Amino acid sequence: MPNHPEYPIYRSNEMLNEEFPFKIEIRTPSAMNRVLHAHEHLQLCYLMSGSCLHWAVGRQFVLTKGDLFSIPPFQEHRLEPREDMDFVMIQVDFMPQAVNENFRDIAHMQTFLDFAYIRPLLSEADLMPKMTLPAATQSIVETVLESLLAEWREREEGYRLAIKAELLKLLVIAGRQYKRFTQTQSQNERQKVALHREAFYEAIDYMQSHYDEDLHLDEVAARALMAPSYFSNMLKLVKGKSYIELLSAIRVQASMELLADTDLTITEIATRVGYNHISHFNRTFKRHTGITPGDYRKHQA
Template sequence: MNEDLDLPLFQGRDELNRDFPFKIFRYASPLMKQSLHMHDYVQIAYVRQGMCNHQLLGKSLTVSQGDLFIIAPGNGHSISAIEDQAFELIMADFLPELLEGHLGPMEDYLKRYLTPGPAAAPYSWLHVGKHRQPLVLQLLQDMQDEYDHKEVGYEFAIRISLLKLLTVAEREYRAVRRSPGRQSVAADREPIEEARRYVHDNYSQDIPLEHGAYIANMAPAYFSHMFKHVTGQSFIDYVNEVRIERAKELIRRQSLTVTQIGFQVGYRHLSHFIRTFKKRTGITPTEYKKTFGGSAEPIGERGMNK
């Protein structure tokens, strides 16, 4: 029995177009804070960038770029911003009937993503590997373009992209299931989440891999393997992602120097901060500040080799 049946509906199918029950949109509000709710339609949520919190299946998850959720009808969830953390979600809502008769040879695999209630729970959350993230983004963008312009045949084009997206999700899911030690993935996901939450709460401190392993109660080598297996990136890369996302937020919102910002987000050496920032964004902190920040002159990069 679904424990969420007593939750109020956040949105119902009446808000979708009757002739073509589909819509796609984006969320990026730093004030976003949903109440726990459920839908009577399918919702796909993809974290395009940044980080936010997702309450799902009774758990609080800190989610980041590459996380994909397929929320079946009747399953409770909520999405909320994390204080001072920028993020962007791409959301697609549709009725399962939209794909009836179109699943073809993939019907037995894809219908489990569309099944109402708890039967779909194991397939609700997936981290898309980096090699497939560009494809997922392109499919979502194609659907957005078709939905916005509604040229002749847009319904057909959206169905094709939606089926392709669900197929990609299914293949990613099966890849995880085929991996050695797959039984341990589900058991170890929660300790990995604890380590991720610790990073979000303590990014300004030194966080060596050994500390993350201690939080997850795992041997360092096994923790390193499982962290990458679950998240698609190394622990160090994840720490840097959290720090750089926070640094970008500080640059946009505060008149601090680059040196001060680097120190606040956990970098003790300015050259390391600049090098990591440029590697992840393609530009230096000063260049980012000139484009997105205030008028205060950043100091500390002058004369350094970028």
């Protein structure tokens, strides 16, 4: 997940359009990335036909028709064809903002979060980073993917709205299917996924209760059982903000309450909410609110 010299990490602004960070492609043995790599965005893949090999979390997995799997941000992986076997795979790449605020509801759907962002990170032998969809669900998913492909290729007026709608449908299907899938898991498997999910939310709670301290991304990410870059990306998904953005927002909110309810000086308030330099506090406050701390206090009088 962090930057490793042995494989490239593709940034979202290199791979996707910043204004609409989405794309969908067809992968075959002649059109695939066999180099070990990682990327900043989320990738959902579905095997339409055939079979291939997927290397992830340091292990090799056999994929067959009907398999749906996710590749979360910063996870190293690569595809490899199986001898004398063809395959067709649909690959969907996107950042959460591709579906704008609609993604906020999906981000809080526990089953989708577990399937797409948490479970693939667990490398234990009994946790396969994929789901084999039942026949009826395969038909639905394939229809959604075909619609996404058509909208992406033709790009007629309104295609972005159409893609957002179909993408949301795909994510909901994945979340619902994972909920059914977990019923076949052992209690031990479910506990492993739940442990990582709970650690993530506990790290957020820690930020909200210790914002006045000298917090560092590495320290908070360790509490979340995640690499720093991955933790910050998860925050962007769930909270709509990176680590720095979220911490700043928490501190500014606390300072607003102190400005309105106390007679503390602005310098004292800056220190209380975790800023060592008044100039940094003033810049951050204005960036979040549009006005200076002094002006905010005047408006509360």
